[in-house]
Amino acid sequence: MSDVDTTPPEKDEINPAEEPISLREFLERTHPSVQKPVNGAWEIEASVGSRRRKLTYPEIRLHCRDCQGERTFRLANRNESWMWETQICNAHPIFRCGDCNLQSKQYALRVVFKGEGDASLYKYGEHPAFGIPVPNRVLRLVGNEDAALFLKGRQCENLGYGIAAFAYYRRVVENHKNELFEEIIKVCETLGTSGELIKELKAAQKEISFSKSMEKIKTALPHGLLIDGHNPLNALHGALSVGLHAESDENCLANAQAVRLVLSELVERIALLKQENKQLSAAVHRLLSKR
Structure with a gap:
């Protein structure tokens, strides 16, 4: 590929109203x-x-x-x-x-x-390819088979294929909603959160779709799992509820990116809270053993 392109300038494929x-x-x-x-x-x-x-x-x-x-x-x-x-x-x-x-x-x-x-x-x-690599914790959560699907979604996102990326991410989240709820339940049990939330999360696991599951969860999540003060499960639900064929490829691309980012951040926060509690518990036991 030469540095000077001798192809005659063609009409730009840019919307004239698009902001530079x-x-x-x-x-x-x-x-x-x-x-x-x-x-x-x-x-x-x-x-x-x-x-x-x-x-x-x-x-x-x-x-x-x-x-x-x-x-x-x-x-x-x-x-x-x-x-x-x-x-x-x-x-x-x-x-x-x-x-x-x-x-x-x-x-x-x-x-x-x-x-x-x-x-x-x-x-x-x-x-390297566009974007931040998918965290290993997310891939472990979804397992080997669907990890491959998630990475295909990331590849489609990198290439700007919004509808395809969104379809891959939605399928993976729907397939592994119960694993996600289970991880949140573990955090709640570790932190001594309200038993009502744990009961709601277990009820949500029995539903077939993510949308139906969210109808069961009324109690707020632990503060440490909130993203910018908002419930990440509600954010995921909002994005995944959008009709795939009712949106433009550009909007699907933005929604796909949002799903990936929110899911990745939620999984990271779950791991962080579990690690922090483990360290705190070890510190308490150490201090008590000195008495």
């Missing part, structure tokens, strides 16, 4: 196979006897697998420039984690230059 985004947002949050209008994407590079265009790569925030968290990534390879007459080019920036200096992220982009620093950018792809 920053180059940082495009790199961090835009799925592969998506085209977006980008503000401030390039600047003029003055050279002897000519003017050239250079992309203005910012620092970006991405998940680092080595650091196991979000970190600042900076451009690691040479920032190329293009002759002023060039209308379309292919760019291959490589970013590297500023903390460990080990993890890198490589992009393949198609750039159509516009006026005053603006551009139309298309993301061919990126490596």
Whole structure:
């Protein structure tokens, strides 16, 4: 793939009403196979006897697998420039984690230059794949067979296939609602939560669908399981209740991402509460043994 694309500029496949985004947002949050209008994407590079265009790569925030968290990534390879007459080019920036200096992220982009620093950018792809890896705790919760389905959903989400991603995630959540309720019951029993909630969760396990299960749960969850003050089960229920074919692919993609994020955060909080209680119990026993 050459750096200069000689294909004549075609009509942009962008909604004229679509709001432009920053180059940082495009790199961090835009799925592969998506085209977006980008503000401030390039600047003029003055050279002897000519003017050239250079992309203005910012620092970006991405998940680092080595650091196991979000970190600042900076451009690691040479920032190329293009002759002023060039209308379309292919760019291959490589970013590297500023903390460990080990993890890198490589992009393949198609750039159509516009006026005053603006551009139309298309993301061919990126490596490692777009998005944060699925936590191992989530995969363990759903078991081997459905873990493969969940990862297929993640792959569809990475590619921007909203309806497919949502269908995979919904199937996995419906298949494993009882395992999720069981983990919450264990937390409730460990924390000494109201017996009424445990009774409701056990009743919910007997229902066939997630929607019917939620009708059984009236008591609030332990505070440590709330996300931004809200019940994550209600959030999942709201997303999963949406008719698959009544929504656009774009809306399904947003819903799929929300389901994955809420489920992952809930599973992480369950594990954290169990671990914190285990440590607290060990500390109490240690202090009592000193008496």
